[in-house]
Amino acid sequence: xxxxxxxxxxxxxxxxxxxxxxxxxxxxxxxxxxxxxxxxxxxxxxxxxxxxxxxxxxxxxxxxxxxxxxxxxxxxxxxxxxxxxxxxxxxxxxxxxxxxxxxxxxxxxxxxxxxxxxxxxxxxxxxxxxxxxxxxx
Amino acid sequence: xxxxxxxxxxxxxxxxxxxxxxxxxxxxxxxxxxxxxxxxxxxxxxxxxxxxxxxxxxxxxxxxxxxxxxxxxxxxxxxxxxxxxxxxxxxxxxxxxxxxxxxxxxxxxxxxxxxxxxxxxxxxxxxxxxxxxxxxxxxxxxxxxxxxxxxxxxxxxxxxxxxxxxxxxxxxxxxxxxxxxxxxxxxxxxxxxxxxxxxxxxxxxxxxxxxxxxxxxxxxxxxxxxxxxxxxxxxxxxxxxxxxxxxxxxxxxxxxxxxxxxxxxxxxxxxxxxxxxxxxxxxxxxxxxxxxxxxxxxxxxxxxxxxxxxxxxxxxxxxxxxxxxxxxxxxxxxxxxxxxxxxxxxxxxxxxxxxxxxxxxxxxxxxxxxxxxxxxxxxxxxxxxxxxxxxxxxxxxxxxxxxxxxxxxxxxxxxxxxxxxxxxxxxxxxxxxxxxxxxxxxxxxxxxxxxxxxxxxxxxxxxxxxxxxxxxxxxxxxxxxxxxxxxxxxxxxxxxxxxxxxxxxxxxxxxxxxxxxxxxxxxxxxxxxxxxxxxxxxxxxxxxxxxxxxxxxxxxxxxxxxxxxx
Numbered sequence: 001x002x003x004x005x006x007x008x009x010x011x012x013x014x015x016x017x018x019x020x021x022x023x024x025x026x027x028x029x030x031x032x033x034x035x036x037x038x039x040x041x042x043x044x045x046x047x048x049x050x051x052x053x054x055x056x057x058x059x060x061x062x063x064x065x066x067x068x069x070x071x072x073x074x075x076x077x078x079x080x081x082x083x084x085x086x087x088x089x090x091x092x093x094x095x096x097x098x099x100x101x102x103x104x105x106x107x108x109x110x111x112x113x114x115x116x117x118x119x120x121x122x123x124x125x126x127x128x129x130x131x132x133x134x135x136x137x
Numbered sequence: 138x139x140x141x142x143x144x145x146x147x148x149x150x151x152x153x154x155x156x157x158x159x160x161x162x163x164x165x166x167x168x169x170x171x172x173x174x175x176x177x178x179x180x181x182x183x184x185x186x187x188x189x190x191x192x193x194x195x196x197x198x199x200x201x202x203x204x205x206x207x208x209x210x211x212x213x214x215x216x217x218x219x220x221x222x223x224x225x226x227x228x229x230x231x232x233x234x235x236x237x238x239x240x241x242x243x244x245x246x247x248x249x250x251x252x253x254x255x256x257x258x259x260x261x262x263x264x265x266x267x268x269x270x271x272x273x274x275x276x277x278x279x280x281x282x283x284x285x286x287x288x289x290x291x292x293x294x295x296x297x298x299x300x301x302x303x304x305x306x307x308x309x310x311x312x313x314x315x316x317x318x319x320x321x322x323x324x325x326x327x328x329x330x331x332x333x334x335x336x337x338x339x340x341x342x343x344x345x346x347x348x349x350x351x352x353x354x355x356x357x358x359x360x361x362x363x364x365x366x367x368x369x370x371x372x373x374x375x376x377x378x379x380x381x382x383x384x385x386x387x388x389x390x391x392x393x394x395x396x397x398x399x400x401x402x403x404x405x406x407x408x409x410x411x412x413x414x415x416x417x418x419x420x421x422x423x424x425x426x427x428x429x430x431x432x433x434x435x436x437x438x439x440x441x442x443x444x445x446x447x448x449x450x451x452x453x454x455x456x457x458x459x460x461x462x463x464x465x466x467x468x469x470x471x472x473x474x475x476x477x478x479x480x481x482x483x484x485x486x487x488x489x490x491x492x493x494x495x496x497x498x499x500x501x502x503x504x505x506x507x508x509x510x511x512x513x514x515x516x517x518x519x520x521x522x523x524x525x526x527x528x529x530x531x532x533x534x535x536x537x538x539x540x541x542x543x544x545x546x547x548x549x550x551x552x553x554x555x556x557x558x559x560x561x562x563x564x565x566x567x568x569x570x571x572x573x574x575x576x577x578x579x580x581x582x583x584x585x586x587x588x589x590x591x592x593x594x595x596x597x598x599x600x601x602x603x604x605x606x607x608x609x610x611x612x613x614x615x616x617x618x619x620x621x622x623x624x625x626x627x628x629x630x631x632x633x634x635x636x637x638x639x640x641x642x643x644x645x646x647x648x649x650x651x652x653x654x655x656x657x658x659x660x661x662x663x664x665x666x667x668x669x670x671x672x673x674x675x676x677x678x679x680x681x682x683x684x685x686x687x688x689x690x691x692x693x694x695x696x697x698x699x700x701x702x703x
Contacts, residue, residue: 022513029483030479033487066561067562091470112472116478
């Protein structure tokens with residue numbers, strides 16, 4: 001699977017946002033291995049800047065972050081149409097789901113620890129609908 | 138002596154209505170009521186009398202007066218700074234001599250209208266011959282005043298004991314210690330030999346749970362008339378225990394030493410119990426002591442109550458803290474686990490990629506790097522688990538006080554709170570001296586106190602930024618101060634959350650007082666902090682600086698001395 005993907009043309013870009021450097025770099029590395037062009041940001045503000053410049057297909061973002069948290073950043077990103085879809089990650093998804101509903105964000109929510117297969121399926125499906133021509137198969 | 142001159146001067150200032158009075162002397166006192174001047178007006182006035190009166194204070198004079206009514210009148214008039222009109226006084230002046238006099242005086246004022254003393258005249262009345270009737274009357278009066286003095290003494294002693302017992306009650310100390318001091322205090326008044334609290338264990342069994350003599354603790358008190366009356370709420374003197382039905386069921390230890398008892402009902406929680414004071418001499422206790430015994434039982438009831446409430450409080454607060462931190466913990470654990478699972482996946486992918494190219498050695502550094510990271514993250518998760526376990530330890534009291542390194546506590550707190558602080562953009566800065574002596578503390582309690590204060594600081598900063606609609610930003614400063622000499626190490630936890638409003642400063646350590654929104658704080662955190670600190674022989678205080686609140690902990694230094702180590 002990995003080999004197959006890495007031969008295909010780069011897809012994306014996907015923006016990975018997390019303030020924890022270990023998590024951010026592993027996640028970026030994984031998505032790169034899966035054939036995506038990956039951008040990284042360490043907080044909400046940086047994510048907004050990068051998203052405005054690069055218009056990523058998907059933003060995978062942590063919720064709890066300094067300065068600008070994931071929920072607020074997701075709201076802004078969707079409003080400004082900097083991206084098609086935001087995927088939020090959280091260790092306490094129940095609370096975040098309630099908060100997201102209040103703020104009117106239709107974000108996809110992944111529970112930490114992250115199930116990488118699930119994440120990949122989501123990212124794949126999101127990028128496929130956007131750019132079916134770029135699919136590797 | 139220029140008597141005439143004094144007379145003239147006095148007459149000049151004397152109020153007109155005093156002048157026609159038959160007077161033997163003129164007198165004057167200052168604002169402190171001390172008689173400064175007393176001058177005989179004619180030869181009928183004994184100079185010795187003047188000597189007795191001169192220099193004495195009016196309020197002291199009242200104490201030397203033989204008749205209580207006179208003393209009351211003089212005290213009242215002097216207290217009101219009212220004029221004295223034909224006030225009759227009889228004072229003993231030694232050698233069985235009695236001085237009878239009447240005083241008249243007006244109030245004098247200084248230039249600004251303030252009270253500046255009395256000035257007036259006095260007349261002496263013949264006291265001799267001293268007849269027998271008068272003597273008997275005086276002796277009786279003296280006896281009566283002696284009796285009232287000793288009653289006053291006893292009341293004062295009682296008041297002292299009650300005050301002292303209140304102090305005992307509000308002081309944080311284990312129940313057994315509190316009871317011991319209460320018994321000690323009341324023992325001075327009740328004069329019992331031993332005292333004990335008997336609590337119902339089952340229908341047929343009543344056990345002594347607290348006693349002045351440790352040998353009596355655990356003793357079974359037979360269920361009989363004494364217990365039944367006490368449990369029904371009656372306080373009694375039992376003049377002779379051997380006359381009661383249960384005498385023969387009492388243990389030998391009691392029968393050989395005690396014959397008489399004073400009993401009062403007591404409640405522990407909602408349960409009936411009784412307090413018994415014992416003495417060896419039959420008839421030792423008097424009915425008048427029952428009221429005092431009831432006071433003691435009331436105090437003991439409160440001591441028991443406080444002890445039970447404290448336990449409830451402890452558990453509630455621990456639950457509240459844990460609940461509040463549940464989200465933090467979930468986040469903290471899931472973070473390293475995410476990293477671990479991703480690193481494993483990436484390492485596997487790297488190996489697969491290398492195998493497919495047939496050159497596995499090139500990717501070895503990547504894989505090694507991943508393994509290191511996995512190891513670190515697993516340790517990180519483990520540290521968090523350790524911190525939680527310490528926090529949730531159920532047997533806080535059994536651990537006791539032992540040497541604790543403040544650095545370890547701070548590391549634990551950092552592990553527990555780092556994530557939630559970083560998410561909010563709050564920095565946690567710890568400053569400690571390169572070498573800090575160990576603390577004499579209970580590590581679980583101390584950690585709970587630190588955690589509470591850091592979480593409070595975090596919430597205060599968040600709230601104050603939110604109020605000003607600013608991005609959350611702030612600093613929590615933990616400073617450890619050890620001068621290397623004193624018995625105390627200070628730890629200060631300061632935040633930049635704007636401080637505690639001055640009007641509530643005095644209440645912040647009260648139970649159920651909170652500044653947080655409904656549902657966000659139990660109002661128990663700081664109350665529990667204070668209880669935990671005082672339990673450890675430390676202290677917690679709060680103040681504001683220009684940035685926010687500063688909580689100061691005073692923690693005793695651990696000394697390697699078996700006598701101080703419990």
